[in-house]
Amino acid sequence: MTTPIIEARGVGQTYKLPRTKLIGRRERLAALTDVDFHAMPGEAVGLVGESGSGKSTLTRILVGQERPTSGVMAFQGSNVWELDRAAHREFRRSVQVVLQNPRSSLDPRMRIGSSLVQPLRALRVETDPHARIREVLDQVGLGPDVLTKYPHEFSGGQLQRIAIARALMPHPKVVIADEPVSALDVSIQAQVLNLLKDLVTELGLTLVLIAHDLSVVAYTTSRVAVMSGGRIVETGRPAELFRNPTAPATQALVDSVLTVEDGLTGKALT
Amino acid sequence: MSDTTMAPGALPADGVPRRRRRWNASLLVGMVMTGAFLAIALLSLVWTPADPNQVAPRDRLLPAGSAGHLLGTDALGRDVASALMAGAWTSIVVAAGAALIALVLGTISGLAATSNRQYVNETVMRGADILLSMPGVVFALVLAATIGAGVGATIFALSVFFTPSFTRVVRAAALRVLEEDFVTAAALYGRRRLFILARHVVPNIFSVMIVQFTLYFAVGILTEAGLSYLGVGVTRPEVSWGILLKEAQETVGVASPLAIWPGLAIVFAVLGLNILGDGLRDVLDPRLRRRKS
Amino acid sequence: MTELVLDVRDLVVRRDDLVAVRGVSLQVRAGQRVGVVGESGAGKSLTALAIMGLLQPGWRAEGQVLHDGVDLTKISDKAFSSRRGRTLSMVFQDPLSALNPTQRIGAQITGVLRRHTRVSRDEARRQALDLLVQMRLPRPEQMLRAYPHELSGGQRQRVMIAIALACYPQLIIADEPTTALDVTVQKQVLRLLDGAVKERGCALLMITHDLPVVAAMCDYVLVMYGGRVVEEGPVATVFRTPRHPYTKGLLESQPTLDNIGLDGTGRLPSIRGSVPPLHAMPSGCAFRTRCDRADGRCETVPVLEGTESRAACWHPVSVATPAGAR
Numbered sequence: 001m002t003t004p005i006i007e008a009r010g011v012g013q014t015y016k017l018p019r020t021k022l023i024g025r026r027e028r029l030a031a032l033t034d035v036d037f038h039a040m041p042g043e044a045v046g047l048v049g050e051s052g053s054g055k056s057t058l059t060r061i062l063v064g065q066e067r068p069t070s071g072v073m074a075f076q077g078s079n080v081w082e083l084d085r086a087a088h089r090e091f092r093r094s095v096q097v098v099l100q101n102p103r104s105s106l107d108p109r110m111r112i113g114s115s116l117v118q119p120l121r122a123l124r125v126e127t128d129p130h131a132r133i134r135e136v137l138d139q140v141g142l143g144p145d146v147l148t149k150y151p152h153e154f155s156g157g158q159l160q161r162i163a164i165a166r167a168l169m170p171h172p173k174v175v176i177a178d179e180p181v182s183a184l185d186v187s188i189q190a191q192v193l194n195l196l197k198d199l200v201t202e203l204g205l206t207l208v209l210i211a212h213d214l215s216v217v218a219y220t221t222s223r224v225a226v227m228s229g230g231r232i233v234e235t236g237r238p239a240e241l242f243r244n245p246t247a248p249a250t251q252a253l254v255d256s257v258l259t260v261e262d263g264l265t266g267k268a269l270t
Numbered sequence: 271m272s273d274t275t276m277a278p279g280a281l282p283a284d285g286v287p288r289r290r291r292r293w294n295a296s297l298l299v300g301m302v303m304t305g306a307f308l309a310i311a312l313l314s315l316v317w318t319p320a321d322p323n324q325v326a327p328r329d330r331l332l333p334a335g336s337a338g339h340l341l342g343t344d345a346l347g348r349d350v351a352s353a354l355m356a357g358a359w360t361s362i363v364v365a366a367g368a369a370l371i372a373l374v375l376g377t378i379s380g381l382a383a384t385s386n387r388q389y390v391n392e393t394v395m396r397g398a399d400i401l402l403s404m405p406g407v408v409f410a411l412v413l414a415a416t417i418g419a420g421v422g423a424t425i426f427a428l429s430v431f432f433t434p435s436f437t438r439v440v441r442a443a444a445l446r447v448l449e450e451d452f453v454t455a456a457a458l459y460g461r462r463r464l465f466i467l468a469r470h471v472v473p474n475i476f477s478v479m480i481v482q483f484t485l486y487f488a489v490g491i492l493t494e495a496g497l498s499y500l501g502v503g504v505t506r507p508e509v510s511w512g513i514l515l516k517e518a519q520e521t522v523g524v525a526s527p528l529a530i531w532p533g534l535a536i537v538f539a540v541l542g543l544n545i546l547g548d549g550l551r552d553v554l555d556p557r558l559r560r561r562k563s
Numbered sequence: 564m565t566e567l568v569l570d571v572r573d574l575v576v577r578r579d580d581l582v583a584v585r586g587v588s589l590q591v592r593a594g595q596r597v598g599v600v601g602e603s604g605a606g607k608s609l610t611a612l613a614i615m616g617l618l619q620p621g622w623r624a625e626g627q628v629l630h631d632g633v634d635l636t637k638i639s640d641k642a643f644s645s646r647r648g649r650t651l652s653m654v655f656q657d658p659l660s661a662l663n664p665t666q667r668i669g670a671q672i673t674g675v676l677r678r679h680t681r682v683s684r685d686e687a688r689r690q691a692l693d694l695l696v697q698m699r700l701p702r703p704e705q706m707l708r709a710y711p712h713e714l715s716g717g718q719r720q721r722v723m724i725a726i727a728l729a730c731y732p733q734l735i736i737a738d739e740p741t742t743a744l745d746v747t748v749q750k751q752v753l754r755l756l757d758g759a760v761k762e763r764g765c766a767l768l769m770i771t772h773d774l775p776v777v778a779a780m781c782d783y784v785l786v787m788y789g790g791r792v793v794e795e796g797p798v799a800t801v802f803r804t805p806r807h808p809y810t811k812g813l814l815e816s817q818p819t820l821d822n823i824g825l826d827g828t829g830r831l832p833s834i835r836g837s838v839p840p841l842h843a844m845p846s847g848c849a850f851r852t853r854c855d856r857a858d859g860r861c862e863t864v865p866v867l868e869g870t871e872s873r874a875a876c877w878h879p880v881s882v883a884t885p886a887g888a889r
């Protein structure tokens with residue numbers, strides 16, 4: 001059996017709450033309790049849950065933004081927080097992120113071309129930046145004319161493509177997409193989801209897709225973890241979860257999916 | 271003259287881009303007024319009608335329009351027009367100098383105060399609070415008493431007095447930028463905080479910094495005049511509008527126009543800078559305008 | 564035919580030479596539920612804001628918005644506010660900014676009641692309590708004394724609906740009422756809105772980007788694109804047999820559970836390109852730059868045509884082929 005490319009083992013996260021009393025210990029809030037989550041190389045995994053379920057906290061741990069208070073966050077089998085400098089940079093390079101709001105994820109005062117080379121510079125990736133930019137723009141379906149423009153000249157969907165392009169720049173192995181379509185228009189959502197799917201198959205990428213919408217995750221991934229109350233309550237193939245949800249949280253998410261067909265047949269609100 | 275462009279940053283929820291004017295009346299008027307003020311100040315460096323410190327006992331208190339003295343002379347026969355021109359330069363050196371120092375110090379401290387380390391944050395902000403709670407004029411009086419009055423001391427006093435406001439403004443603006451996803455993204459591809467602050471935050475708060483600088487330039491002119499009037503700012507042989515006001519006061523019964531000229535100059539320069547500041551704010555940062563109105 | 568509670572005729576919303584809404588006409592009859600769908604940039608939100616008299620400074624509405632015998636674009640702000648909450652009321656996307664943060668929930672509801680109806684303080688309080696109960700808010704007695712920030716997003720939106728319903732308005736305009744809510748509470752809020760509207764027999768104008776929400780809530784739909792209505796008709800007709808390629812594309816690109824193949828195996832149809840910015844909206848049919856059927860004819864603006872449903876398209880999708888297998 002191969003090692004997962006990224007893995008959270010028994011991860012817990014607690015936050016200190018602001019002081020309420022002058023003397024005495026600060027209260028703690030458990031955001032995650034004993035979470036196991038992993039993604040195999042080339043796999044597309046989904047993470048769903050309502051807001052407050054802990055999926056944002058888990059996302060921050062997966063991308064190495066926060067150190068868990070207990071458990072291990074591992075990249076290719078080794079603990080991310082115990083890596084030496086070179087190995088840590090390799091982790092940073094290999095795990096790239098696409099964030100929810102494309103308007104906010106590109107610096108408005110930076111030309112697109114400049115934004116795209118930033119990861120290469122920051123991670124000191126030895127590659128011809130111009131060739132890499134051409135390659136990546138081609139992969140996300142954009143032309144070289146975008147490079148000299150500023151973010152405000154683009155629509156949300158185009159910006160999300162650019163954000164995906166930036167994530168691809170340093171040849172990552174894993175792309176973690178945090179609600180990548182929830183800020184986009186319906187007709188654009190499909191484009192971006194299709195693009196993410198193509199990247200998984202064509203580049204052999206590992207995709208972790210975090211979303212609140214079960215149908216988005218079901219469309220894009222082959223395995224889904226459902227979070228609720230800081231724990232993973234159910235994991236399985238999307239089709240299974242849809243047909244036989246066992247955990248109440250999964251049931252609630254399945255029930256919340258609203259379709260045109262249900263609406264037309266009057267079943268939506270019953 | 272009215273060219274329009276789309277504002278950078280987020281499209282509003284309705285998806286309709288807010289267009290903004292690249293030019294507006296305030297900007298134009300402010301630029302013309304401030305430009306005139308700067309031009310006169312620069313001219314005074316190479317040419318004034320007469321030496322502003324040249325005493326001429328025979329020509330005391332000449333009225334405006336006298337031969338060779340466009341705006342007349344003061345109680346010692348010195349040329350008022352020349353003194354006003356030289357005073358303009360002093361105002362710029364003192365006020366812009368102090369505002370510039372405050373801008374630099376305020377930017378550094380304001381950015382430092384966005385630190386995740388609570389003690390850095392607290393130290394800087396409480397320091398700013400202490401400075402803000404000290405009356406600037408009293409501070410300047412103490413300073414003048416200890417290191418002596420003069421241009422350098424005035425700049426120093428003003429910049430200490432201004433810095434905390436810059437710190438606060440820069441910090442607030444920087445915190446807004448730091449919440450943006452591109453900052454998170456940069457941190458995740460390995461950018462250090464200093465790089466993020468320099469390359470991502472500063473360009474995005476630059477407009478706020480410029481507007482703040484312009485407005486404090488104006489405050490500096492007013493405060494400098496006040497300090498010099500009290501005798502703890504600039505002193506002769508340097509000439510400043512505050513000194514002229516102070517000297518005019520002594521002859522106010524005999525030659526009231528003497529107080530009017532420096533007064534008008536101050537009003538003109540301060541008004542020009544304030545209008546310019548408003549204009550810049552409207553053009554550079556529509557968000558600030560909306561909050562203001 | 565029942566009477567019209569809202570009759571919008573040829574509404575144009577513009578700022579200087581920037582035209583965001585290019586002649587929209589829509590009618591809402593008493594008790595009817597009308598949905599306006601479209602993506603960002605379609606002009607739906609500005610249409611709603613223009614109807615409600617809440618356009619941002621600089622924007623101007625032309626045309627007629629007839630409601631209760633008056634043209635809302637012509638009356639004063641004062642006359643308008645005497646109607647808001649009484650004959651027509653609104654539910655917004657973000658309930659937190661629509662509620663007064665410094666006033667208790669109870670005071671906000673009774674305030675609306677006492678401003679528009681002659682009821683005593685006690686009676687208003689009793690009605691407010693009834694409304695909160697009807698909106699299934701937990702511990703309604705305490706809720707009356709709570710401030711907006713103490714409530715969850717779903718609870719706040721239910722309070723907004725309660726305020727909107729308080730005076731039995733003829734028409735409720737809801738602008739993306741569930742977009743900002745957590746998915747699991749969306750349905751619940753829609754259900755409550757649905758029940759309350761049904762019970763009071765008021766008409767509903769629902770503005771949303773969400774097709775399933777329209778399918779669930781409305782009986783008539785207008786699809787907007789590029790500032791115009793491109794298709795309208797009874798919801799079932801439009802959604803089952805879309806005639807405008809844009810409507811068809813929108814319906815097909817919905818990720819649902821049965822049409823795409825689960826477990827990441829299927830592929831979603833999508834509309835190519837993206838909505839052009841307002842100042843670069845194509846002449847003629849605005850959709851032509853993204854449409855596979857477009858040709859030279861589409862450079863002229865098509866008019867809405869049809870019997871049961873009407874589409875503004877020179878090359879409408881044939882009615883015989885329903886969109887997808889939905």
